[in-house]
Amino acid sequence: MFQTLEARTANDLWKQAAEWFRQDDKSVRQASRNGPTQEVMNVALSLQYPRQRWIAARVPAMNPAFAIAEVVWIVSGRNDSAMLNYFNAVLPRYAGEGTTYHGAYGHRIRSSFGVDQLERAYHALSAKSDSRQVVLQIWDSRIDLPSENGSEASKDVPCNVCSLLKVRDGKLEWTQIMRSNDLFRGFPHNVIQFSSLQEILAGWLKVEVGAYHHYSDSLHLYDQDGDVASHFEDISSPDNEDTLSLVKSESDAAFLMLGQLCDFCANTERSSDEVFNHVSNLHLPAGHANLARVLAADALRRRNAFGQAQEVMQQCTNPCLRFMTQRWFSKPR
Structure with a gap:
């Protein structure tokens, strides 16, 4: 059964999703490679206004500079680690040591498969705006699937699998598919990353920004991060009044x-x-x-x-x- 939420802002979506982890009938205990979790499966979240992507209610406060650096890194198609690590020194603890990151979303989208998928999406939707075939692929089974004995391919296996793009009624609709999503550490950044891509591409296409839809097959909270109450403050930020939509x-x-x-x-x-x-x-x-x-x-x-x-x-x-x-x-x- 799908668990669904819809809200005007990502902050409201996050707060509503966090409430699930206070309800015994919503989340269940689930083991994982990084320790026990509380998990809600088959989650579909819809953000009505993707520019309202910033989540203020999370405690401790997220670093907006790191989130922006991630967007720049993704748009640029990069996979080098040094720049991101500067803005977030603990990132290697979760994504692995080395000069590059295995699961770098921008590199996957813009060059890893031998095609710049974002560029191709721009041209395809410019030529045929009603297309249902525009998919940005991130997951690569050749290098991401676990081995036959179940061992992980990398510490940085992509949590995002693909993006589904459609232009409807003059608006770019974006659906993000995730195999795994940490409510505390992952979701606040993922919604910024991909709603920003949505807004950027909408500008290229000279269309409006539609809704952002976020599907998580496993939305979870790690026990080691404490209960949801320790990460929650009932506040909101002012509206984001800027646009990233340019030709x-x-x-x-x-x-x-x-x-x-x-x-x-x-x-x-x-x-x-x-x-x-x-x-x-x-x-x-x-x-x-x-x-x-x-x-x-x-x-x-x-x-x-x-x-x-x-x-x-x-x-x-x-x-x-x-x-x-x-x-x-x-x-x-």
């Missing part, structure tokens, strides 16, 4: 600059003044400029340049990103 040439140029900024920030030989000046001299569309400010502000925080970090965020015109960044900066350390 393709402008979008490509903006994400190229954001990728360069990520690498600049991750280079620890760069001083705080250099990071501050770099982001101050970028010329980006408003929504992308605000993403850049969040990235740079976190890089400045990591360099203990707290005054410069706050000065950069004062230039951010998106109240949602200001709220999320302030929550992250205020997290006890």
Whole structure:
């Protein structure tokens, strides 16, 4: 039986899904390779307004700079680990050590199968908007299936399997299929990653953003992370008022600059003044400029340049990103 939820914002979706883990008749005990979990199977979540993708209710607060860096990394088709690890030093604990990540979503989508699937989707839907054949494949059975003795192929086997894209009534509808989804660590980032891709592609296609549908075959919470009450605060962020929808040439140029900024920030030989000046001299569309400010502000925080970090965020015109960044900066350390 499907377990379904629909909400205007990802924050509301997350809060409603979290309530399932307080109900004995919803979640069940389930063993896993990383320890015991509470699990709800066959979950279908619908986000009515994908731009409202930021989840403020999670405790501890999520790092918006890392989430943005992931989006840039995916859009750029990268699989290198160094840049992401800079924004999230504990990531190798979950995804494995090494210079690349086995399950990198952007690399899978944009080059791993010998075709840039995002580019192909753009051309296919531009030519035939009513197509039902546009699927972005992430899972690769050749390298992702467990061995015959059940041992895992990698610490970083993709949780996302594929994306189903359809244009209906002038809107890009997006369905994300997941084999496995951690309510606490995974879902808040996954919804940002793929609803951002949805918004970006909608801009390329010059259509509106439709609903974002998220199917998880196993939505779970690890016992080691504590009960859901310890991860929940009944708050919401202001609305996200920015757009990432640009025509393709402008979008490509903006994400190229954001990728360069990520690498600049991750280079620890760069001083705080250099990071501050770099982001101050970028010329980006408003929504992308605000993403850049969040990235740079976190890089400045990591360099203990707290005054410069706050000065950069004062230039951010998106109240949602200001709220999320302030929550992250205020997290006890």
